[in-house]
Amino acid sequence: MVNEYDQLTAGRLIMASAVMLESNFKRTVLLMCEHSEEGSLGFILNRPTQIRVSEAISGFDDIDMELHIGGPVQVDTVHYLHARGDVIEGSQEVIPGVFWGGDKEQLGYLMASGVISPSEIRFYLGYAGWGExxxxxxxxxxxxxxxxxxxxxxxxxxxxxxxxxxxxxxGGDYCFAANSPEMPGMN
Structure with missing residues (x-):
């Protein structure tokens, strides 16, 4: 396998390796939103919760969508990835068609008025972060x-x-990793 770290930049996915057993990241897929010499920040894409946006975010009372676990850092904060950087001011493009953040009040209005559909946005509690x-x-x-x-x-x-x-x-050896059992001794 290639040196994976050499390919890491903002806008890439990172996936926990098959041998990662740390509970916060086991079998997770993350979108990296920032990556520099100072550190990295991303959001776990495959950890939905039972908590609804309407229960957790003031001003989003009519938004009946699930929140996701973004990562173990600052789990008292809410972040969002969306596809509507064309209408949400202050959005930062991460990859073509995917944006991070932006004006929260504007977002609430656009969702309530139906301009932004639930399929165009994901909300996250916390984030995944790494220091230098x-x-x-x-x-x-x-x-x-x-x-x-x-x-x-x-x-x-x-x-x-x-x-x-x-x-x-x-592809290649990664197919074997993807098919490995969750518990390493269970094969």
Missing amino acids: GQLEGEFEEGSWYTTDASRNIVFSEEYERMWGRVVRSK
Whole structure:
């Protein structure tokens, strides 16, 4: 397998390797939104919760969508990825067609008025973050894989199968990793 860390940039997916057992990240797929020498930030795409947006975010009382676990850092904050950077001021484009953040009040109005549909947005509690050199070290240990991100993956609702499908899409030896049992001794 190639040196995965060399391929990491903002706008890429990282997937927990088959040997990652840490509970916050086991079999997760994350979209990297920031990556620099100072550190990295991303959101877990395949960890929905039973909590509704209307229960967690003031001013979003009519939004009956699930929140997702974005990561273990600052779990008292809410973030969002969306496909409507054309109408939400202050959005930051992560990959073509996928934006991060923007004006929260404007977002609430646009969702309530039907301009933005639930299929165009995901809300996250917290985020995944790494300090300087931390993620690089985890890549060197073999804890992560990386691949191209796409809008279809970011907004997919196939949460339980996402990890296997994304890892398998890399081909070669990654197909074996994607088919490995969750518990390493169980084969």
